[in-house]
Amino acid sequence: MNTLSSLSTLPDQLGIDDQLSPLVDAVFGDLTDRLEVTSFYEEEIDGVSQYTMVLSVQETMLLPVPGFDAIALGVVRDDPDEAPLILAEIIVDGAPPRLTLRHFPLRVMIEQPLLLPLPPEEDGSPALEGFSFELEGSFSVDTTLEVSATLESFTLPPFTVSGTGLAFALDTCRLITSAEEVDDAIIDLGFDDGFRGIHAESAQVHWDIP
Numbered sequence: 355m356n357t358l359s360s361l362s363t364l365p366d367q368l369g370i371d372d373q374l375s376p377l378v379d380a381v382f383g384d385l386t387d388r389l390e391v392t393s394f395y396e397e398e399i400d401g402v403s404q405y406t407m408v409l410s411v412q413e414t415m416l417l418p419v420p421g422f423d424a425i426a427l428g429v430v431r432d433d434p435d436e437a438p439l440i441l442a443e444i445i446v447d448g449a450p451p452r453l454t455l456r457h458f459p460l461r462v463m464i465e466q467p468l469l470l471p472l473p474p475e476e477d478g479s480p481a482l483e484g485f486s487f488e489l490e491g492s493f494s495v496d497t498t499l500e501v502s503a504t505l506e507s508f509t510l511p512p513f514t515v516s517g518t519g520l521a522f523a524l525d526t527c528r529l530i531t532s533a534e535e536v537d538d539a540i541i542d543l544g545f546d547d548g549f550r551g552i553h554a555e556s557a558q559v560h561w562d563i564p
Contacts, residue, residue, distance in 0.1 A: 403446045405443070406442070408440070411431050416463055429460070492504050520562075
């Protein structure tokens with residue numbers, strides 16, 4: 355195990371500061387002070403350099419997803435005695451270095467003020483402002499800021515569109531982050547491989563007509 359004093363020294367320590375610094379800035383922004391590096395490992399597998407870090411989340415935080423202005427990933431700290439952990443992996447193999455973040459579960463935050471959760475949270479757990487839900491999986495970003503994701507399907511909790519009287523619940527959802535994930539089910543709806551967003555296999559709609 356190597357010693358790493360802080361996340362901000364990572365690009366220089368790996369000797370690829372010019373490539374990696376913009377990536378670290380794009381993923382973590384000004385939130386590096388909310389992360390504590392608890393361990394850092396370096397290994398080489400079949401000639402490919404790989405670095406693994408365990409990051410301890412000291413405060414609830416939102417990480418922006420490059421290319422998705424309205425979506426952010428949240429890691430919620432709801433226990434003062436136990437910090438959530440993020441497993442971060444960096445692979446350098448001659449191609450643009452890639453940073454992969456893994457945390458279970460991830461809180462996905464959609465910055466859209468018209469979407470409101472139903473019913474309001476009443477269990478005493480901390481809530482992030484706006485519409486959010488949880489899923490399992492990982493996100494990967496390279497130095498060209500190309501995003502890829504490996505995600506389990508998920509269910510969106512009931513939500514309403516403000517001022518419409520419409521309420522929705524979506525089942526078997528997928529978060530589409532790349533052209534490779536756009537399949538026939540999405541094309542049949544009239545979209546092309548430029549689609550990015552949430553696709554649901556089924557939906558329930560309730561309209562409260564005044």
